[in-house]
Amino acid sequence: MGRWRGHDSAVRWLVLATAFIAIFRLTLYVTQPEFVSDFDILYHAAAHFLEGEDPYPITHQWSYYPLYYPFPAVILAMPFTVLPLEQARAAFDIVVGSAFAYALWRYRGAHALLAVASGAYLFALRNGQMTPLVVAAALIPALSFLLVIKPNTGLALWIWRPQRVAVVGGLAMLAISLVLLPAWPLEWGRAIQVRNEHLVPPLFRPFGFLLLLSLLRWRTPEGRLLLASAIIPQNVLPHELVPLALIPSNAVEMGIYIAGTWLTLFFAGRAWGIPDFTVPGLNEASWPAILLAVYLPMLYLVLKKPGGPGLLPVMRSSSRD
Secondary structure (H helix, E strand, O other), X not given: OHHHHHHHHHHHHHHHHHHHHHHHHHHHHHHXXXXXXXXXXXXXXXXXXXXXXXXXXXXXXXXOOOOOOOHHHHHHHHHHHHOXXXXXXXXXXXXXXXXXXXXXXXXXXXXXXXXXXXXXXXXXXXXXXXXXXXXHHHHOXXXXXXXXXXXXXXXXXXXXOOEHHHHHHHHHHHHHHXXXXXXXXXXHHHHOOOOOOOOEOXXXXXXXXXXXXXXXXXXXXXXXXXXXXXXOOEOOOHHHHHHHXXXXXXHHHHHHHHHXXXXXXXXXXXXXXXXXXXXXXXXXXXHHHHHHHHHHHHHHHHHOOOOOOOOOOOXXXXXXX
C-alpha cells in the first residue's frame, strides 16, 4: 500500500508540473498573443515548404537571420501549420513542455520536475525554443531521433548518454528529410555561415577555460555533458542552460541550478539595456552572469561527484539513469 501511495504522489507531481506549464503558456497566449517567438521562423518555413517553396532562401528574404535550423526541425513544425500562428505557438510550447516534464519525471525522478520552474526553462518556453524537447529526446529512447533537430545541443546530450537507438533514429530522420528536400544540407551549411558571431563555444568566452576542469569527471555523464557544452559552439542565452538541469541529482542541487538560472535572468536582463541590442551583443552581456550563476555552480556539482568506473562512455541501445 505504501508503494502505491508513493507512486500516486509522484504522479501528482507530474500532473502539477504539466498543469503549471499549460497554465503559464495559455496565460501568455491570452495576454500577449502576438509575441513573436523563435518558433515563428520554423512555422513560416514549414508553411512555405508545404506550398512547394524552398524554405531556406524564402526565410532569408523576410527574416534578418536565416534559417539556422536543419530541415528535420522544419518537418517537426509542419503539423502545427494547421493552426493559426498564435495558436500554433501555444500548442507547440505546451507539447514541448509536456514532453520535457514527462522525461524528467520518468527518467530522472520527481525532484527533476523542479526544473520546470527554472528561469532557463521558462525563458525557453517564453521564446518558443526547442531545447527542452531535445533534452526530452535524450532521455526518452523513442524520441531520441529528435536529437538531430538541434545538432549542437543534441550532440552534447548524446555525449552525455550515448545510445545506439539515437544514432539509428537520427539517421532515419535525416534520410526522410533528404527525400523531402535533397539540397537542404548545402543550404543549411550556407545559412549558418551568415551572422553567426554569437555561435562561440563557452570555452572561448572570458574565463570559460575553467570549464575544462570537468575533464576530471569525464567518466561521469555529468562531466561529459558539462565538457561537451563548453566546447560545442552555441549562444549563451538562458534557454541554452536547460540541458544543465540533468546535472543535479537531488532537490537541493536542483535548487542551486534553479536559483542560478533566475539570477542569470535578473542580471542578464539588467545588462540587456545595452546599445548593442543584437544577438552577439546580448550574448556578450549575458555571459558573466551565466558563468558565475550557473556554469561554475554546475562545475562544482560535477567535481564533487565520484569519478565513476571505466574510462569511456558506454553506448547503449536504450537506458534509464
